[in-house]
Amino acid sequence: MAVTKYPLGVNYDYPLILKKLLLTPLDYAPTQEIIFGGRRVYDYRGYVRRLNSLASGLNRLGVTRESMVAVLEYNSHRYLECLFAIPMMGATLHTINWRQSPEYVAYAIEHSQVDTIIINSTFLPQLEKIKSHLDGVKRIILIRDEGYDGQSLLKIDAEYEQIIADGFDSYDFPDLDENTVATLYYTAGTTARPKGVFFSHRQIVLHTMALGLSSGCFHTRSGFSAFDTYMPLTPLYHEHGWGMPYLATMVGARQVYPGRHNPHSALELIRDQKVTFSHCLPTMLHMMLSDPLVDEVDLSKLKIIVSGAKSAVNWLRTP
Amino acid sequence: MAVTKYPLGVNYDYPLILKKLLLTPLDYAPTQEIIFGGRRVYDYRGYVRRLNSLASGLNRLGVTRESMVAVLEYNSHRYLECLFAIPMMGATLHTINWRQSPEYVAYAIEHSQVDTIIINSTFLPQLEKIKSHLDGVKRIILIRDEGYDGQSLLKIDAEYEQIIADGFDSYDFPDLDENTVATLYYTAGTTARPKGVFFSHRQIVLHTMALGLSSGCFHTRSGFSAFDTYMPLTPLYHEHGWGMPYLATMVGARQVYPGRHNPHSALELIRDQKVTFSHCLPTMLHMMLSDPLVDEVDLSKLKIIVSGAKSAVNWLRTP
Numbered sequence: 001m002a003v004t005k006y007p008l009g010v011n012y013d014y015p016l017i018l019k020k021l022l023l024t025p026l027d028y029a030p031t032q033e034i035i036f037g038g039r040r041v042y043d044y045r046g047y048v049r050r051l052n053s054l055a056s057g058l059n060r061l062g063v064t065r066e067s068m069v070a071v072l073e074y075n076s077h078r079y080l081e082c083l084f085a086i087p088m089m090g091a092t093l094h095t096i097n098w099r100q101s102p103e104y105v106a107y108a109i110e111h112s113q114v115d116t117i118i119i120n121s122t123f124l125p126q127l128e129k130i131k132s133h134l135d136g137v138k139r140i141i142l143i144r145d146e147g148y149d150g151q152s153l154l155k156i157d158a159e160y161e162q163i164i165a166d167g168f169d170s171y172d173f174p175d176l177d178e179n180t181v182a183t184l185y186y187t188a189g190t191t192a193r194p195k196g197v198f199f200s201h202r203q204i205v206l207h208t209m210a211l212g213l214s215s216g217c218f219h220t221r222s223g224f225s226a227f228d229t230y231m232p233l234t235p236l237y238h239e240h241g242w243g244m245p246y247l248a249t250m251v252g253a254r255q256v257y258p259g260r261h262n263p264h265s266a267l268e269l270i271r272d273q274k275v276t277f278s279h280c281l282p283t284m285l286h287m288m289l290s291d292p293l294v295d296e297v298d299l300s301k302l303k304i305i306v307s308g309a310k311s312a313v314n315w316l317r318t319p
Numbered sequence: 320m321a322v323t324k325y326p327l328g329v330n331y332d333y334p335l336i337l338k339k340l341l342l343t344p345l346d347y348a349p350t351q352e353i354i355f356g357g358r359r360v361y362d363y364r365g366y367v368r369r370l371n372s373l374a375s376g377l378n379r380l381g382v383t384r385e386s387m388v389a390v391l392e393y394n395s396h397r398y399l400e401c402l403f404a405i406p407m408m409g410a411t412l413h414t415i416n417w418r419q420s421p422e423y424v425a426y427a428i429e430h431s432q433v434d435t436i437i438i439n440s441t442f443l444p445q446l447e448k449i450k451s452h453l454d455g456v457k458r459i460i461l462i463r464d465e466g467y468d469g470q471s472l473l474k475i476d477a478e479y480e481q482i483i484a485d486g487f488d489s490y491d492f493p494d495l496d497e498n499t500v501a502t503l504y505y506t507a508g509t510t511a512r513p514k515g516v517f518f519s520h521r522q523i524v525l526h527t528m529a530l531g532l533s534s535g536c537f538h539t540r541s542g543f544s545a546f547d548t549y550m551p552l553t554p555l556y557h558e559h560g561w562g563m564p565y566l567a568t569m570v571g572a573r574q575v576y577p578g579r580h581n582p583h584s585a586l587e588l589i590r591d592q593k594v595t596f597s598h599c600l601p602t603m604l605h606m607m608l609s610d611p612l613v614d615e616v617d618l619s620k621l622k623i624i625v626s627g628a629k630s631a632v633n634w635l636r637t638p
Contacts, residue, residue: 021361024537028538207528207629209525209528210533212532212536213532213535216531216534216544217535217536217545217566218532218570218571219347219546219571220545221535221545222543224536225536226536226538226540227538251538
């Protein structure tokens with residue numbers, strides 16, 4: 001009985017790769033906005049154009065499918081760009097936990113053979129401290145932020161915004177094998193040295209689908225949907241902000257990226273941008289609820305996922 | 320830079336196969352009930368036990384991973400069993416459209432080299448008409464239904480319920496390659512002869528995830544969730560009832576299978592079983608809304624997907 005063995009997909013084996021997640025927002029929500037701080041930076045069409053410019057600019061600088069690209073940045077629209085564009089090129093995005101010690105960062109960079117670093121200017125002093133560990137790094141790309149005086153002990157090869165300005169509007173993102181490594185993250189090293197964890201394109205796409213499925217459909221549902229305004233408070237280096245930016249992008253939700261923030265400014269953004277969905281560690285929620293501003297912010301529409309530690313129920317207040 | 324090429328999944332490459340869809344209902348809803356007609360037949364634990372018994376019984380009769388198993392049956396809990404157990408064995412489930420002409424059924428059976436037929440006794444006369452086309456069929460398994468007099472021109476090899484009664488409570492469903500063919504369906508043949516369409520395990524699992532994702536999370540959301548009571552009115556042979564039974568099972572929803580039904584009895588089930596989610600062709604909805612009983616049934620909680628033809632809006636009434 002040979003009939004059950006007919007090959008499937010002889011025309012096109014649809015791969016589970018990150019670039020496929022961009023098809024739905026372009027279709028359903030091309031004009032939905034993405035916010036950075038209090039400012040609208042672009043809609044989804046503009047966002048995807050930036051991914052193309054970023055990839056073509058990085059490629060011109062020498063970044064290829066073989067590259068290991070470390071990112072040290074706040075929760076910004078630029079981080080959202082890196083989460084897609086770098087793996088979509090076939091390169092590996094190494095999300096660095098910039099809250100860790102210089103020893104940790106040095107180890108993670110050396111051990112994973114990072115050749116490219118994209119870094120917010122605020123974190124330059126941390127990188128300067130481990131200068132002797134950067135021999136394998138071929139290029140450093142700067143995201144210029146407030147307070148940067150233009151001075152650094154390190155050789156800066158390019159500026160992030162300039163790369164995009166010089167890039168092309170289109171880039172031919174390849175149809176990668178879905179098992180290609182997309183991202184890398186090092187554990188905090190509570191036992192001995194930090195350990196690197198890879199995520200493949202297939203793993204991230206399936207995680208994104210499962211997250212969306214459980215959000216709306218399962219007993220455990222969080223209620224997240226395309227109608228929410230989403231803002232990540234968990235750092236994006238931490239397992240891609242628990243995977244939520246991928247889901248928020250796939251469904252074409254309105255997104256707000258806080259950049260450098262504190263509990264007070266996060267509350268301001270929730271109020272001003274009418275944020276309805278977020279996620280963070282209990283400590284952050286605790287600090288927001290302890291801020292005097294909380295009494296002036298309507299939290300009744302806000303859904304928030306808390307994880308990473310147990311919540312102390314006694315300090316949870318109903319709005 | 321070899322680090323991006325480290326092989327992933329050296330321990331276990333999680334395959335997208337149908338048996339994985341059963342993990343969540345057993346975890347989240349083991350005691351949720353599945354109804355046939357007005358009667359509770361089992362909960363999800365009992366359902367999965369039946370899948371094991373059915374597979375072991377079929378295997379004892381000679382059904383293997385090479386088998387092509389045709390099913391002619393109403394929308395019953397038994398069809399739900401076939402939708403999972405047969406592909407999970409590695410065999411192919413051929414869902415036959417029993418509303419088609421005998422010529423169509425004969426062609427679909429011969430062309431796909433069916434070796435096993437599972438058939439509701441109501442459809443035996445149709446099969447008797449095409450007896451000369453059944454030379455390749457090695458076994459016929461009967462689902463005894465109302466009105467069967469025990470007489471047939473065909474050799475009946477076993478009865479469905481007896482196979483299950485004689486089967487073992489456990490069956491070692493293999494970890495198939497996710498690209499293994501799971502099901503087969505022949506188009507209605509509006510242009511020339513019917514054409515067979517295969518669905519792989521991977522395709523069905525991804526469709527199930529995408530359906531659930533769109534149900535709860537997307538702009539197009541239907542609002543289906545684990546909290547619904549689900550009843551399929553679209554025939555299950557038609558692209559697995561549009562994929563909904565797989566989703567309803569995966570989320571562990573309460574399910575109601577109507578068996579042989581008409582618009583009137585469907586309305587009775589909606590009323591008595593408090594059905595909140597269904598799907599059908601516009602004709603069926605039209606007939607239900609034209610039935611006098613509709614005035615006594617509260618349809619305010621019912622969500623229904625209509626597809627396959629355009630709805631005539633003028634006959635849609637608000638409850």
